[in-house]
Amino acid sequence: MRADLLQDFLYLFAAVPVVAFGFGFCLHRSFDDLSFPSRAGLAYGFGALALCVEALLFSWIGVRWGVLGLGVPLLIVSAAAGLFFRQRARRSSGRSMPTAWLIACWSICCVSALSCALFVLSSRAVSVDFLLFYGVKAQRFALRRGIDLDLLRAQFFFHGVPQYPPLMPILEAWGALLAGRLPWRVGALISWIWFVAALTPMAPLLKRRIAAPAAATLTAFWAAALSLSFVISGFGGNGDAPLVFYETAAGLLVLTERDGTWSGRWFAGALMAGAVLTKQEGIVAAFLLAVGAWLRDRLEQRLSSLRGALPLLIPPAAAAALWALYRRLHAIPATIQLQTDLTKMPLSRLPAVVRECVLSMGAGCLGISWIFPTIALVLSWKRLRPVLPVLVVSGGLLGALVLTYAGYASTDLHVMVSDTFSRAAQPALSLLILGAGVAWFEGAPVDLRPAESRIGIQNSSPSRRLPD
Numbered sequence: 001m002r003a004d005l006l007q008d009f010l011y012l013f014a015a016v017p018v019v020a021f022g023f024g025f026c027l028h029r030s031f032d033d034l035s036f037p038s039r040a041g042l043a044y045g046f047g048a049l050a051l052c053v054e055a056l057l058f059s060w061i062g063v064r065w066g067v068l069g070l071g072v073p074l075l076i077v078s079a080a081a082g083l084f085f086r087q088r089a090r091r092s093s094g095r096s097m098p099t100a101w102l103i104a105c106w107s108i109c110c111v112s113a114l115s116c117a118l119f120v121l122s123s124r125a126v127s128v129d130f131l132l133f134y135g136v137k138a139q140r141f142a143l144r145r146g147i148d149l150d151l152l153r154a155q156f157f158f159h160g161v162p163q164y165p166p167l168m169p170i171l172e173a174w175g176a177l178l179a180g181r182l183p184w185r186v187g188a189l190i191s192w193i194w195f196v197a198a199l200t201p202m203a204p205l206l207k208r209r210i211a212a213p214a215a216a217t218l219t220a221f222w223a224a225a226l227s228l229s230f231v232i233s234g235f236g237g238n239g240d241a242p243l244v245f246y247e248t249a250a251g252l253l254v255l256t257e258r259d260g261t262w263s264g265r266w267f268a269g270a271l272m273a274g275a276v277l278t279k280q281e282g283i284v285a286a287f288l289l290a291v292g293a294w295l296r297d298r299l300e301q302r303l304s305s306l307r308g309a310l311p312l313l314i315p316p317a318a319a320a321a322l323w324a325l326y327r328r329l330h331a332i333p334a335t336i337q338l339q340t341d342l343t344k345m346p347l348s349r350l351p352a353v354v355r356e357c358v359l360s361m362g363a364g365c366l367g368i369s370w371i372f373p374t375i376a377l378v379l380s381w382k383r384l385r386p387v388l389p390v391l392v393v394s395g396g397l398l399g400a401l402v403l404t405y406a407g408y409a410s411t412d413l414h415v416m417v418s419d420t421f422s423r424a425a426q427p428a429l430s431l432l433i434l435g436a437g438v439a440w441f442e443g444a445p446v447d448l449r450p451a452e453s454r455i456g457i458q459n460s461s462p463s464r465r466l467p468d
Contacts, residue, residue, distance in 0.1 A: 130237025
């Protein structure tokens, strides 16, 4: 029993080295106003991406995986990046004192995170995909000390979707290497770590655009809405949480960028590369984010708007090419083909698709998580230009879902939408909440602090418009 508990602890502790793998990059001046926990949340995403790419390359050239073999090179690279970026960092901004409203918002975030963890531990929010192929791949990768090509090519593993990008199984295999095995009892909690990692930098990044109380309010709403959606859709152990993390974090970096040099966009592009290596639909989101950023740059009359979109396209395109080339050279089959044929899509099917999607937006909260952001978006329609990048991604992903369902070959539309929409629409929901919230609070900031503690809040509020 004590050995099992130790393995459970080591599996979850494996997240700490992953943070260290990416923390050096978070010392760049683009993150100089973030606290240590906020940088650690972003670092977890960068570290997981670095680990995935390294593990892929090691398997490609035949180097067996090991805790030291994988970890030491990444720690050296992270340390070198930290030393390089630290010398060019600017002084961090001051920290504001917590107020009753801020404490209430953080309490909502903590309760949301705790409820997610409890539902996963009770197995009520564990994904069946974790048991069918994510966890199976991770266990076999750890035992094989590399990507198990025999498993991915196996005739009777067609349900395991061998063509799926490998970031999540590799990350789970990393924990299994450190623990000695994959602890199935707590293995799905890795998705909860992604949820917490997405929460930690959210409010500090939002404070670049809106006041601290508004940023805390928006973060609390996001935490409550996404935690309910995660639990209802059974997110434990699959790729939904990391996909939401990468697309949300990348959208936030573009939404809250502070200068016109686009230096931070390479980091946003790297996060989108993580999305591409997490799930196949990540490439669609990466393209939409680049289009949204280009469109905003054009409307704000920035110079070289096309060049500003390239950092958002190059890393995800490279990630997609890496996995596609690996699959092709190692003959990994595509066992599940897309069953959507847009050339034969009947327009008469669209009303039924939209109706089913709307009915599936409940997500455990009667659709409030969608209704409030939509109302804020409509009322803030004159202030949508600065938030175009995230709105283009959100709207584009929803449109892609509707077209997918409309052209789907199955006749049982209700089953298809009800089974998949709540989780497939989570990145769109996440970015809709953030985009609508920033547009609302930036145009009509609400000071929720007590009167005696409002001194200086106006001076600390960032500009409402991105500088040219």
